[in-house]
């Protein structure tokens with residue numbers, strides 16, 4: 001079987017070695033994992049998830065009465081936090097997720113990036129996505145990279161034309177550096193061909209599948225005073241968080257992805273918790 005997320009990680013290690021703009025990256029800070037996504041359905045091919053953002057300012061949810069516009073109910077105060085993901089002794093700073101099988105079936109035709117790659121093979125769209133996600137990682141490792149405009153100000157849109165152009169530039173830099181085709185050849189094949197040639201496509205995933213580490217809500221242990229309360233507002237308790245907030249190697253597993261579904265792979269001799 002081909003471990004797709006492992007292949008992507010090896011490819012990214014090579015990319016950050018060869019593309020100066022991405023050389024600040026240490027792939028040991030980055031976890032690549034697989035999510036499910038059908039090829040014939042709309043949706044992202046890949047996503048960059050930042051785990052280094054600090055806790056938010058305290059806030060609460062509230063509901064207004066439509067007629068009077070007054071706040072009638074609010075939740076308790078909370079902050080949102082990033083979960084921690086620690087593999088071995090290393091705390092992961094970013095995660096890049098790829099949707100399988102959808103990503104494997106991505107092609108350049110009629111895509112927004114086609115104009116940057118005239119005459120190129122269709123699989124280049126996948127290499128473009130790989131570089132695209134790496135480029136989202138902020139050089140300060142503190143969030144999603146902000147894109148500087150020509151006039152030196154920052155754009156709130158992290159997906160402007162300039163972003164796509166810069167990504168295409170890095171894809172060309174990489175290919176021109178004559179990397180070993182063994183590192184990127186797997187991108188040439190679509191899902192059906194990989195599945196047939198390797199006897200299956202697997203990838204790193206989380207035991208909580210389809211859920212994965214995401215920002216979560218934490219109730220403020222000391223509730224703050226609230227202006228709205230003078231109007232006789234009902235305060236509703238927050239529900240306890242269902243998903244883990246600290247992930248370790250124990251939460252990671254290998255999953256096989258198929259056209260319509262996926263399943264956890266159990267290694268021979270592996271202890272299986274009830």
Ligand SMILES: [Zn+2]
Nearest residue numbers: 132133136159
């Ligand atoms: Zn993006």
